[in-house]
Amino acid sequence: MRKLALLIAITVISFSCKNESKKEVMKKENVKEVIKVKKYPEALAAVFEKHGGIDSWNKMKTLSYGVNGEEHTTDxxxxxxxxxxSDYSYGxxxxxxxxxDTTKFKKDPKFYYNLYFYFYAMPFVLADxxxxxxxxxxxEFEGKKYPGFKISYKANVGNSSDDNYFIYYDATTKEMSWLGYTVTYFSKKASDKFSIIRYNDWENVNGFLLPKSLTWYQKNEQGNPTEPAREPTVFSLPLLSKASLADSFFEKPTK
Structure with missing residues (x-):
């Protein structure tokens, strides 16, 4: 029911936006659009393009998906x-x-509200x-080498600017294959200890390759993955739209 309500909301908003955009065309037809171009390493840009393209991604406004019994929606x-x-909501x-309801959800919402978003919206969040x-x-995994990039953040960017990500991709297909990451949110200290996730199960969501599932892996002393650490995390009912939701959608429920 929540997914159906979300679809209806997006459809109504999208229709309204189309009507408004038609009115604006006459006003702006002689105005040149200024586009801010970002620069990424050439090889990483190829990965973004393989997964649907940064320019196209930036036109999207709403992402929704299900994972572990929760429905996540992000602007x-x-x-x-x-x-x-079914028992709580947070955001x-x-x-x-x-x-x-803090009696049913006792974790820190500041850490968890976008935790799966960062894993699911790969590789596009690495263009922030x-x-x-x-x-x-x-x-290296099973005799194959995956080239990669370290992604670090400038000071005071986000909740954990000392976090690091490591993206590894297939040199032939350009698909993202692995993600290494560190977590500094709770300790507030930089860490060399990182976890690693395999991305090898993709699906087409409105023209973009997004993960259908992902799997955490164990590592050897060289930091290379060896075998799955647990069962895959599965995502369901993905939705990606150019329509924005109302501000009230993101507020705490009154009841």
């Missing part, structure tokens, strides 16, 4: 988010995080502002 531009389950309204790119040695 891709403001990064406001709502997570709903971020652009200024503050909130929880509908304030990112610094550097090449790293390839990752």
């Amino acid at each position: 891709l531009h403001s990064r406001r988010a709502v997570v709903n389950s 971020f309204n652009g200024e503050n995080t909130w929880v509908s 502002d304030g990112i610094v790119y550097s090449e790293v040695k390839p990752l």
Whole structure:
């Protein structure tokens, strides 16, 4: 029912936006559009393109998907988010995080409201502002090498600017294959210890390759993956739209 309501809301908003955009065409037909071009490493740009393209991704406004019994909805531009389950909801309204029932959801919403978003919206979240790119040695798995990049953040960017990500891709297909990452949110200290996830199960969602599932892996002493650490995390009912949801959607429920 929540997914159906979300689809209806997006459809209504999209229709309204189309009507408004027609009115604006006459006003702006002689105005040249100014596009801010970002620069990424050439090899990483090829990965973005393989997965649907950064320019196309930036036109999308709403992302929704299900995972672990929760439905996650994110505004891709403001990064406001709502997570709903049968027992609770929590989210971020652009200024503050909130929880509908702290007796049923006792975790820190500031950490969890966008946790799966960062895993699911790969590789596109690795094109955010304030990112610094550097090449790293390839990752090796079953005799194959995967070239990669380290993604670090400038100071005071996001909740954990000391976090690092490591993206590894298939040199032939350009598909993203692995993600290494560190977590500094709770300790607030930089860490060399990283986890690694395999991305090898993709599906087409409105023209973009997004993960249908992903699997955490164990590592050897060289930091290369060896075998699955647990069962895959599966995503369901993905929705990606150019329509934005109302501000009220991201507020804490009154009841």
